[in-house]
Amino acid sequence: MKDQALIRIAEETTKALADAHPYSSAKRTIPSYNALLTAAKANHPGDPFLSALPLFELNREGRGEEDSTSTAEMIALFAQIRIVLESLMEESGAQAAR
Amino acid sequence: MRYREGTDDDLVRAVAEGDAAAFSELMQRHRRWVCNLLATITNDREQAEDLTQEVFARVHRHAGCYRGQGQFTAWLKKIAVNLARSYLTRQKQAPLLSLSALEAELAGDERFDPMMAFLSKGVQEEIRVAISSLPDEQRLAVIMRYFGGMSVQDIAWAMQCAEGTIKSRIFHGLRAIRATVTGTRKGRADHR
Numbered sequence: 591m592k593d594q595a596l597i598r599i600a601e602e603t604t605k606a607l608a609d610a611h612p613y614s615s616a617k618r619t620i621p622s623y624n625a626l627l628t629a630a631k632a633n634h635p636g637d638p639f640l641s642a643l644p645l646f647e648l649n650r651e652g653r654g655e656e657d658s659t660s661t662a663e664m665i666a667l668f669a670q671i672r673i674v675l676e677s678l679m680e681e682s683g684a685q686a687a688r
Numbered sequence: 689m690r691y692r693e694g695t696d697d698d699l700v701r702a703v704a705e706g707d708a709a710a711f712s713e714l715m716q717r718h719r720r721w722v723c724n725l726l727a728t729i730t731n732d733r734e735q736a737e738d739l740t741q742e743v744f745a746r747v748h749r750h751a752g753c754y755r756g757q758g759q760f761t762a763w764l765k766k767i768a769v770n771l772a773r774s775y776l777t778r779q780k781q782a783p784l785l786s787l788s789a790l791e792a793e794l795a796g797d798e799r800f801d802p803m804m805a806f807l808s809k810g811v812q813e814e815i816r817v818a819i820s821s822l823p824d825e826q827r828l829a830v831i832m833r834y835f836g837g838m839s840v841q842d843i844a845w846a847m848q849c850a851e852g853t854i855k856s857r858i859f860h861g862l863r864a865i866r867a868t869v870t871g872t873r874k875g876r877a878d879h880r
Binding site: 601604605606608638639642643644659660662663664665666667669670672673674676677678680681 | 758761762805806808809810811812814815830834835836837859862863865866869870
């Protein structure tokens with residue numbers, strides 16, 4: 591999936607999350623976050639900025655650390671994916687302009 | 689009491705039908721963050737209180753026009769930012785730009801709080817450090833954009849400057865964040 595699409599998904603998810611209470615559980619968005627981050631890493635293997643972002647590990651029942659993940663934290667995680675991808679786009683745009 | 693479990697959309701529909709208790713519950717849920725947001729934009733707590741009254745008066749008047757589904761907060765934010773913009777235009781007053789003031793205004797707020805997301809444990813330490821070390825105006829623009837979910841247009845209204853200026857601040861902010869995080873990681877790898 592192209593970066594532009596990943597950014598759009600992260601942006602729309604953040605907007606939806608912004609309407610929820612910040613302390614409410616956001617575990618339903620964990621698989622989406624993991625998928626976005628995995629796709630971003632596939633697009634930019636070895637990017638040091640992307641490697642700063644964590645994947646959530648789920649156990650066989652699909653449960654894990656996500657149970658205690660709040661909406662505010664998920665907004666922060668999606669925000670960081672956007673920051674990383676948009677900074678990459680800015681960088682490649684600047685390089686192309688040189 | 690019976691409204692405690694209702695969604696915002698349910699409440700707005702009830703308000704449109706003249707239900708005072710539903711309006712009171714909406715005020716209870718949203719008044720504080722609306723007032724904090726307005727105080728941050730106008731740099732005037734008293735004026736923010738007045739504007740908050742006006743925001744909810746508009747909600748009451750136009751509840752029947754609300755067609756959103758689960759987008760009440762965004763609708764309310766739009767009304768608040770529009771009112772603040774009109775106020776600043778009338779006053780020709782510079783808005784508050786200091787991040788520390790923004791943090792103080794939003795401290796303890798439970799809804800629509802970009803700082804709550806930014807300060808949460810979801811933010812990786814090196815990214816937090818990189819964002820925190822940006823100049824105030826870039827930092828505020830980046831936090832409002834990515835952690836507050838605001839559009840460039842809304843941020844431009846809030847900060848009383850051109851959209852191009854906001855885009856430029858975000859561009860330079862992102863570049864600096866990438867340089868800081870990438871440099872930190874490379875430095876750590878070289879050190880090993």
